[in-house]
Amino acid sequence: xxxxxxxxxxxxxxxxxxxxxxxxxxxxxxxxxxxxxxxxxxxxxxxxxxxxxxxxxxxxxxxxxxxxxxxxxxxxxxxxxxxxxxxxxxxxxxxxxxxxxxxxxxxxxxxxxxxxxxxxxxxxxxxxxxxxxxxxxxxxxxxxxxxxxxxxxxxxxxxxxxxxxxxxxxxxxxxxxxxxxxxxxxxxxxxxxxxxxxxxxxxxxxxxxxxxxxxxxxxxxxxxxxxxxxxxxxxxxxxxxxxxxxxxxxxxxxxxxxxxxxxxxxxxxxxxxxxxxxxxxxxxxxxxxxxxxxxxxxxxxxxxxxxxxxxxx
Amino acid sequence: xxxxxxxxxxxxxxxxxxxxxxxxxxxxxxxxxxxxxxxxxxxxxxxxxxxxxxxxxxxxxxxxxxxxxxxxxxxxxxxxxxxxxxxxxxxxxxxxxxxxxxxxxxxxxxxxxxxxxxxxxxxxxxxxxxxxxxxxxxxxxxxxxxxxxxxxxxxxxxxxxxxxxxxxxxxxxxxxxxxxxxxxxxxxxxxxxxxxxxxxxxxxxxxxxxxxxxxxxxxxxxxxxxxxxxxxxxxxxxxxxxxxxxxxxxxxxxxxxxxxxxxxxxxxxxxxxxxxxxxxxxxxxxxxxxxxxxxxxxx
Numbered sequence: 001x002x003x004x005x006x007x008x009x010x011x012x013x014x015x016x017x018x019x020x021x022x023x024x025x026x027x028x029x030x031x032x033x034x035x036x037x038x039x040x041x042x043x044x045x046x047x048x049x050x051x052x053x054x055x056x057x058x059x060x061x062x063x064x065x066x067x068x069x070x071x072x073x074x075x076x077x078x079x080x081x082x083x084x085x086x087x088x089x090x091x092x093x094x095x096x097x098x099x100x101x102x103x104x105x106x107x108x109x110x111x112x113x114x115x116x117x118x119x120x121x122x123x124x125x126x127x128x129x130x131x132x133x134x135x136x137x138x139x140x141x142x143x144x145x146x147x148x149x150x151x152x153x154x155x156x157x158x159x160x161x162x163x164x165x166x167x168x169x170x171x172x173x174x175x176x177x178x179x180x181x182x183x184x185x186x187x188x189x190x191x192x193x194x195x196x197x198x199x200x201x202x203x204x205x206x207x208x209x210x211x212x213x214x215x216x217x218x219x220x221x222x223x224x225x226x227x228x229x230x231x232x233x234x235x236x237x238x239x240x241x242x243x244x245x246x247x248x249x250x251x252x253x254x255x256x257x258x259x260x261x262x263x264x265x266x267x268x269x270x271x272x273x274x275x276x277x278x279x280x281x282x283x284x285x286x287x288x289x290x291x292x293x294x295x296x297x298x299x300x301x302x303x304x305x306x307x308x309x310x311x312x313x
Numbered sequence: 314x315x316x317x318x319x320x321x322x323x324x325x326x327x328x329x330x331x332x333x334x335x336x337x338x339x340x341x342x343x344x345x346x347x348x349x350x351x352x353x354x355x356x357x358x359x360x361x362x363x364x365x366x367x368x369x370x371x372x373x374x375x376x377x378x379x380x381x382x383x384x385x386x387x388x389x390x391x392x393x394x395x396x397x398x399x400x401x402x403x404x405x406x407x408x409x410x411x412x413x414x415x416x417x418x419x420x421x422x423x424x425x426x427x428x429x430x431x432x433x434x435x436x437x438x439x440x441x442x443x444x445x446x447x448x449x450x451x452x453x454x455x456x457x458x459x460x461x462x463x464x465x466x467x468x469x470x471x472x473x474x475x476x477x478x479x480x481x482x483x484x485x486x487x488x489x490x491x492x493x494x495x496x497x498x499x500x501x502x503x504x505x506x507x508x509x510x511x512x513x514x515x516x517x518x519x520x521x522x523x524x525x526x527x528x529x530x531x532x533x534x535x536x537x538x539x540x541x542x543x544x545x546x547x548x549x550x551x552x553x554x555x556x557x558x559x560x561x562x563x564x565x566x567x568x569x570x571x572x573x574x575x576x577x578x579x580x581x582x583x584x585x586x587x588x589x590x591x592x593x594x595x596x597x598x599x600x601x602x603x604x605x606x607x608x609x610x611x612x
């Protein structure tokens with residue numbers, strides 16, 4: 001296992017290098033002259049030349065990359081073309097908001113998903129089971145933006161339970177808690193649906209085992225059988241899936257944040273692209289990707305500890 | 314030349330890539346018809362295909378035709394799904410928008426199918442190229458979900474081709490990995506080893522023994538990815554990065570409707586239902602194709 005972790009750690013620099021190259025090249029995908037695209041078609045030549053100099057576009061490509069990565073490792077992601085603020089400052093302002101949203105979403109996922117999955121498994125084949133599975137199918141299939149707008153319409157416009165959009169402050173304040181509810185719910189719903197289905201199938205598998213029959217035979221109450229004997233053993237495959245959720249949370253955050261005007265990195269990335277603010281695009285995408293790689297690594301290493309049966313060849 | 318013929322579709326029972334000896338076409342059709350959900354999915358998609366081709370001819374109104382006096386109209390005999398903020402007929406617009414979602418879904422999957430399959434076969438067949446190619450795939454997987462597509466479409470600028478390229482690119486790693494893993498397992502199989510021992514050139518081994526055995530798992534995987542691509546396309550348009558209004562791509566319609574959600578929720582409900590129908594249709598069809606070609610994979 002140590003070997004596996006070491007190998008993953010050794011791969012990390014290669015992946016990060018590749019990510020930085022890809023992010024760097026994004027600017028060069030811009031058709032024609034990127035500086036012209038940024039400045040606008042009717043900008044004076046001096047402005048275009050100034051942008052070219054600022055982005056280093058007047059140098060050969062490998063040299064540009066070396067300059068770029070040299071600045072990145074020193075924490076200099078360039079300056080936003082619109083606000084003229086350092087990109088890193090913008091990203092760092094937005095990052096805690098995204099993390100807050102993701103953590104709340106990740107926390108509410110098992111709270112809803114596991115009881116629903118257990119209930120569906122315990123009532124297998126009944127109306128309860130069928131309708132739960134049907135609803136979970138909706139949760140997986142509906143686009144995130146449709147869920148977001150649906151929640152907004154029902155809970156903010158019709159019932160007026162939560163604010164329509166925006167950031168209400170830290171989560172421990174009542175305004176903060178109310179403002180995070182709808183975005184977090186939107187973000188969590190896909191994962192809730194998936195996890196509920198998985199819990200159900202894992203439970204069904206375990207409920208056929210001999211030890212569950214024995215537990216019932218010795219007269220334990222059904223609740224104890226379900227929770228202590230079945231659920232505890234059904235959790236392993238479920239835990240494995242939670243890691244996959246990280247990707248869903250980060251990419252779902254892009255849409256959710258945009259709909260709910262939540263000031264996180266996802267919304268920042270969309271805003272940057274709409275404004276054709278390429279240093280900001282590169283900075284946000286780079287930070288999100290690096291975060292994603294590190295979290296994935298941490299999750300994989302964690303699994304190696306949690307489930308010693310897993311062999312990493 | 315080939316003394317040893319490849320047993321078609323005998324891939325071992327590796328989870329996710331298994332395949333049974335392929336029955337004849339007639340048996341496959343029978344097996345497919347028995348899956349009612351799949352037949353329903355096929356029906357939905359057939360309707361969408363007809364609408365995609367003939368949408369403008371069927372539509373009761375021109376998708377651009379405005380009637381400012383009839384803004385935000387509800388369901389009526391004249392406007393089956395009501396009208397939007399400019400009094401345009403929502404039903405006609407959804408019909409016209411069908412072609413964009415289908416072209417994006419099919420186009421993006423075709424692109425990733427082609428590039429990903431080529432990458433995966435090369436990586437699996439030539440060990441020397443395996444490492445570099447798979448690191449490239451790992452790098453692409455380092456971008457969560459739609460983020461890479463957003464970055465690409467942001468650089469290329471909005472438009473149909475950009476969306477297809479962006480989503481197609483993000484789908485490449487999945488196809489590359491699937492192909493690589495199958496080719497790797499095929500390389501060990503007796504019939505490939507035998508062909509090699511008999512002196513068959515790489516070209517004939519690839520063409521006769523490897524490609525044939527890739528068909529079934531690839532068809533299964535591709536059919537399941539179309540709905541993902543359609544969703545991604547609608548999402549890009551919703552974010553204002555894909556197909557732009559006034560073109561009634563479904564995601565773009567929802568994006569516009571967002572401003573009027575408090576007063577006219579119907580402008581957002583129907584395009585959403587259209588997306589949902591397409592996604593469900595392709596999902597059901599994909600599941601049925603999987604169960605038809607390889608019943609051992611049934612969940």
